[in-house]
Amino acid sequence: MAAIIMSVTALVDFYEKTGGDNWKVKLNWMEHPNYCLWYGITCDSKFNVVAIKIPGNNLIGTIPASLRSLDHLSALILPNNKIASIHPDAFQDKAFCTVDLTKNKLTEIPTCLTTAFGLFGFNKISSVPTGQISNIEMSCNKLTGKVDHTKFLTSDFTCNAVDCQDVLPHGHSCGNLVCGPCDIFQGKPK
Numbered sequence: 001m002a003a004i005i006m007s008v009t010a011l012v013d014f015y016e017k018t019g020g021d022n023w024k025v026k027l028n029w030m031e032h033p034n035y036c037l038w039y040g041i042t043c044d045s046k047f048n049v050v051a052i053k054i055p056g057n058n059l060i061g062t063i064p065a066s067l068r069s070l071d072h073l074s075a076l077i078l079p080n081n082k083i084a085s086i087h088p089d090a091f092q093d094k095a096f097c098t099v100d101l102t103k104n105k106l107t108e109i110p111t112c113l114t115t116a117f118g119l120f121g122f123n124k125i126s127s128v129p130t131g132q133i134s135n136i137e138m139s140c141n142k143l144t145g146k147v148d149h150t151k152f153l154t155s156d157f158t159c160n161a162v163d164c165q166d167v168l169p170h171g172h173s174c175g176n177l178v179c180g181p182c183d184i185f186q187g188k189p190k
Contacts, residue, residue, distance in 0.1 A: 011038065068091070
């Protein structure tokens with residue numbers, strides 16, 4: 001019962017901190033007692049939240065620290081929104097498989113992503129996380145920062161061409177580092 005209360009509390013906080021009242025789709029949020037039926041929430045058979053998938057739904061603000069209490073959360077899929085920041089403790093001690101924050105308003109990678117343990121791969125960010133995440137998608141944001149090219153000896157990393165300015169130290173290259181353009185369609189990221 002305590003785990004259910006913690007899940008509800010974390011999800012309500014997520015809703016409030018990301019402007020839930022202004023989401024395009026908010027089916028069952030704050031109305032239905034079973035949070036597993038809330039739009040974008042996936043639970044396992046024991047009512048543990050395992051994924052939050054809410055693409056293109058006008059999420060704004062900050063991903064809150066309360067997500068840390070969702071012990072079984074393994075996928076956070078929030079592309080095409082307007083998320084501006086991530087609370088430093090949001091991903092602390094998490095073992096995500098996938099984090100997709102493509103096409104948001106992020107300007108930096110929080111320390112909770114850059115200090116986690118056991119990262120399996122890199123994809124589309126301009127800072128180097130070293131955490132328990134197998135796939136990170138953060139292209140088409142406004143990320144800045146330097147990349148330690150030695151981190152890419154066994155992992156792949158992709159960023160936008162605009163993100164690659166001054167990413168590698170002058171004169172260095174890395175076979176696994178790929179820089180390319182953000183897909184543009186009618187003047188906007190696809």
